[in-house]
Amino acid sequence: MIFRAVEDTDLISRVRRGDVEAYNLLVSRWEKRVFNYILRLTASPDDALDLSQDVFLKAYQNIRKLDDPARFGPWLYRIAHNEAYSLFRKRRPETALEDVAVERNPAPGFSLDLSLAVTAALDRLNPEQREAVVLKVYEGFKFDEIAEVLGCPVSTVKSRLYSALDLLKTELAPIDNKTRIRGQ
């Protein structure tokens, strides 16, 4: 965990008093995470960049409406989630995220087999499962925070995540075993 001399909550207080530079620092801290989160949902770097821009603009415009500054992260991701789904509703109202095949970079230092297997396994998940995995595994949110982002109960979040993991375990186990065997 990175130690921060100035916490997000302090920056938010300063932003609310009109300190633009404090918001600049907040953007610097969160832009890469938000970009990658949206990228994993949309599979398009261009869309992810545009939506990230919109997310931070909306967050700036509405930061006074944030009830608890300690929940800035989930609140910001909630905006990102809404922006991504809004885009999909505009473009493909019926199919939404169902057909998104997420393009991912091969991981340096790992076998191409494993990277491809992980990508394929993630693509087999339905959008709700995939987003639960992204928010938990890649973004590291707690269940209650994910529930806040998705606007659903914690029990639903756990259900989506664990059913996704059931599938992913099955999909990835043979590859992982092969990788381990090769490494021996």
Add this chain to the structure above:
Amino acid sequence: MLSTDSFSRDSFACGRAEALRDFAFDELPAGQRREMEQHITTCGDCAIELDRLRMTTAALRILPDREIPQRIAFVSDQIFQPSVFARFLGSGARLGFASACVLAAAMVVSAWHISPVNGTSARQPVVQVAPVSASADQIQTAVASAIAKTRTEDAQMIQTAVQAAERKRDAEYRGQMVALYENFDVLRKTVNRSYVAQLGSNEGAGQ
């Protein structure tokens, strides 16, 4: 696609499948966490499941985050600046423009509303005096022509003054924008440097 119906809450003989998953994701309260740690040492199913969960999440994490292709435009960037009109109102150019407007207004007022001295109009020499023998219609036409000519001249003067003020305003605005961009660039680099330095020192302290 896998439906959420396949999520089985308790497929283990010990009945702790869900608690084990919560444990794997560090979502158990401290007391239950210690209890689960002890349970895993004695339950083969849970130990194997925990191992698989950890391998699965580790496999997922090999996909790296991408670098953002370009930085997000900050609120101090141009697109968040006030409108051109608002910037103009807040700039020194407004003084020049206001002065030109006042001057133009004064000229119009003086042309139309200042009464002639000793009954003689200051503009009288401009008017072509009709011969004594001219008819009333001819005199009226001549007066109307003189008035029209005066109005045209006034309009031209006002237009010239406004154009001069606009040129001056544009020049000042361009200068201010150049200075703003330069200042912002310096500021951005300073903030980025200090942020990177802060990250570096934090990482150093963390180690």
